[in-house]
Every structure is written in C-alpha cells, then in structure tokens.
Amino acid sequence: MSTIIYPENTSPAADAEAIRKACQGWGTDEKAIISIIGHRNATQKKLIRQAYEELYCEDLVKRLESELSGQFEKAVYRWILNPRDRDAVILHVAIKERAIPNYRVVIEYSCIYSPEELLAVKRAYQARYKTSVEEDIAQYSTGHLRQFLVGLVGTYRYVGDELNARVANSEADILHNAISTKDFNNEEIVRIISTRSTTQLVATLNRYKDHYGSSITKHLLDDTNEGNKEYLLALRTTIRCISDPQKYYEKVIRYAMNECGTDEESVTRVIVTRAEKDLKEIKEVYYKRNSVTLDQAITNHTSGNYKAFLLTLLGNE
Template identity: 60%
Template sequence: MASVVVSFSPVEDAEALWGACQGWGTDEKAIISILGHRNAAQRREIRQAYHHLYHEDLLNLLQSELSGDFEKAVYLWILDPADRDAVLVNAALKKPSVDYRAIIEISCIPSAEELLEVRRAYRIRYKRSMEEDVASHTIGDVRKLLVALVSSYRYEGDEVDLQLAESEAGILRDAIKDKALNHEEVIRILTTRSKLQLRATFNSFKDENGTSITKGMHNAKHEGFPSAVRAVVRCINNHKKYYEKVLRNAIEKFGTDEDVITRVIATRAEKDMKEIKDLYYKRNSVTLDQALMKETSGDYKAFVLALLGNQD
C-alpha cells in the first residue's frame, strides 16, 4: 500500500462505487482505483458513508457485482482487520480439509490483544466462540494445538528465563528425536510461552544442536501435525520469512493458489508487506509484483498489484 490518498471524501467514494456498479457491466477499474488506495480507516468510513446513503452494506453491492478471486479479495479488503481474520478462520474451518496454516497465522502472529479482537469479532459474526468452532471442526493432535493457539493470551513483556529456555529446548529436542512432536509438553510449550521466551528456546536449540529447530523438524516433513508444528515455530520465529515462503509456494504451485495470495496480501498490505516483498526478491531473484503479474490475471491481478503499491 505505497499510495494511499491523503485527502479523500468518503461520501464521494461511496457515490463513485455505487456509480461503478450501475448500468450494464461493472466498472472494475474504478473500484480498484478507489479501494486499492484507501487505508483501513478510510475504507471503514466509505462503508459507513455508503450505508448512510443507500441503506445497504457496501459489501452486498460488491458481492452482487463482482465474482471469483477478485470478489473475494475486495470482500476481505473492505473488512476491518479483526473481522477479516475472523472470516479467514471460519473459511479455513469450512474447507474439506481444515486449512490449519491460516488458523496458525492468525493465532500466532498478531499481539495478544489483537487476537482477542479477532475472537470478539468471531463471536459477533458467528454467534459461537472461535475455539468452539475450531474444536468442533478438528480432531486429535491438530485440535489440541489449534484450540490452545486460538485461546492463547501470551505474556508480552521483556522477561525471558534463559534456564527455562534451555530446559524446554531439551524437551523439544527429545520430542524431535522420538518423532513425538504431538507430545503434550511440546504443545504446552509452543502454545503458552511468550514469543520472546520461545525465540530464546529456539536459539538454545540451535546452540545445542548446531541446527535450527525447523531444520531439526525437517525429517518429520510430511503434511499433518508435524508440519503444523513447524508452521507455529516459523510464525513465532520470523513471520515475514514465513509469509515469503507461503507466497512462494502459492505462486509456484501448479494452478496458482489465489486464496492464499489474497489472504497474505489483504492481511499484510498495511503492515509489513514491504519487508516481505524485499525477502521475496532476495529469495527468488524476481520481485513479487513481477511474479504475480505473470501468474495472475484480469481484475484480480490489477487489484492485488494495487494493494502491493503499484500505480494503476
């Protein structure tokens, strides 16, 4: 989001969005040029102004006029951040095979208070608690891990216990050695300790074993629980590097995964997308924008590129 307008009128934007959806055909370009250059607070104001003018939710208008990946991206982009995360968790639970990565991202990367906001938004929107839905859509070890993650309210102060880090690094090492990442001590450590404490634990693991904990877990690389545990470690250790890899996989995948691309860009565009883009370029020797230009198409392409800060 390099280019946000500074002076803007929510009423004029609302009217322009309404106008773009009248008559035959929809003016997607107009929609992109407006929404692609408004920050979260501005989008909220536009949605309010639209409601005031037309007594309807702007989302309804756009959902009826747009379609496919473009519609999904615009929809997620307009939502308030906590509400968007709630929608993403719910969507992840409704997939034929639960998309645990989305749930891990949303529960491990935001601050404790941000995660609480997501839980509040979830309760308002779905009339159930988030942990309730996670628990009833999952089973076994993944359930234990995910329910504990979405329920966490981690300590966020500076205090780190290095001795504890050392002893808990030992517990993780033994679990990796025994191929028992589902051990309840592993889940306890990863879901309750503060992120700073966990980073100290991961560092201690590296010091002791001469290899990073994610590399250490590499043997247990198959899908399912071990890969969920690895995602937790990576989200806590360095979520920007994690996102770079998620984008890389989504783009390289046979039949590009637009849902994943949308999720990452809608979630990070106003946060740390620039750094993720830098990491992407470093790792792939091609810019994220170039990669997306090649692998996506149509209005969707124009929209995500606008969110990445390209001028249209």
C-alpha cells in the same frame, strides 16, 4: 511497512458516489472501483462504507459482492470489510470449508497477531457466527492436531521482554530429548510451543540451535509416521511464524504461485491482510529469495481485474 498508496485527504461521500456510479447501469466499472478502494486505508474504507449506507440506504459490502465475481470479488470483499471482520471471515473459511481446518491460517492469527489483535478477531468471529473460534476448531479437528491448535488459539500469551534463560535452556533440552527419541507426540512439545511468550520461545529455539547444531524445524522432519504428518507440519508452521513472520509469509506466497498453478486464496490472504502492515518487508524478502519481484510474480500468475487489484495493493499507481 504498508504498500498501499493513498491520499491523506479524501471525501468519503465523493468516494461512495463514485463507487455507486461504477456499479450502476449495464456492467460494472471495475477499474473505477479499484482506483478508489485500492487507494484507501482502513479508516478511509470505514468512512466510505458509512457514507454509502447513509446516502443510498444500502450495504456497500453486499453491493460489491453482487457486482463483482470470482477471485476479484473475494479479494475486494476481504479488503472492504473492517480488518477484524475480514479476519473473522478468513478464519471461518479456514476452519469450516475443508475436511480438516487450514491450520496455517489458525497458526498465523495465533502467533503473528498480537494477543490483543487475536482477541479482537475472536470477538468479531463470535459476533458474526454465534460460536467461538475455539469450539469450531475443536469440532473440526481431531487428535494431536486438535490439541495443539486449540491450545495455540486459546493461549492469551504474555507479551513482554522478560525472558528466563534457565527456562530457555531446560526447555530446549526437553524439546531435544523428545525429538531425538522420536517422541514427537510428547505433550511437553505442545505445552512449550503453545503457551510460552514469543520472546521466551525465540530464546528457547536459539538455545536449541546453539546446543544441537540445527534448527528444530529440520529435526521435526525426521518423523516418518504418516498419522503425525499434519500435526508436525502445524508444529513447523508455528515455529516459522514465531521466528520470522515475513519470511513465513514469503514462503506462503512462493508455494502459492508455482508451476502447478496458483492458490489464489493464499495469495489474496497474504496481500490483503499484510498490505497495511508489513507487505513492503515481505516484498523485499520475496525478491531476495526469488530474484524476481513479487509484483512481477503476481503479473505472471494472475490475470484481469484480480491482477490489477493485487498490483494496486502492492503499491503500483
């Protein structure tokens, strides 16, 4: 469930006008901006962008980019875009702004988003960057990690409740044979994890646990070959995303806020992309695991307008 609190009936023109006012003159009234856009859903934000464009012949997204700065600006930018454009931006940053792609983001979109949502993200990506997600991932990665990520993002997975118990058993055995002989690069692992439907894969992973007494993610830790590190981490991330998305997101946020500092990019990504989906459930999982609320953790690890904005998206009035 969504965490944001928004009024049912709003006036896009009045909202656009209030944002315009907050941007004019010396300085910017960030609090006013948060109080509006932090309390609007995707449809309402779209109408505000349209109203702003009509009233002031100016792109609201660009205006906010120029008015705001730092992590706060990045978060607002991702929040004000329509969801699929935002996803395209996040994916592009993940693929291109690092030495190797931030495979976590690629995996999230490939495994947690529905095939139709993933397709919509790919379309938005092409419209924005004039290249395909597939060619960019392929270009910026290598070896087993590349093969795995390209297969993962390329598969238009079957969505349906049909599940083949025979396949679940035999593929659990195939996975176990490969892993127990330390044949971690076995292409069957890539095939099974990257192409099977979520329903089928969950059944296979359950059979694996039943027959071999432990989850496959534990067994994937047994590899000590440094060259396989990223690939195996990607495999484990994928299995987590497929098995339990909320638990996965909780872990992302937990790792992003620790004693060593805060990875704002990850915090922003989870909160902005899940606020209108399942952030409520993620908050519950977070509290259970950490005995501290996510709101409290955010309060401790962030500051200023950025903090105020995240807390608003988390459902604080």
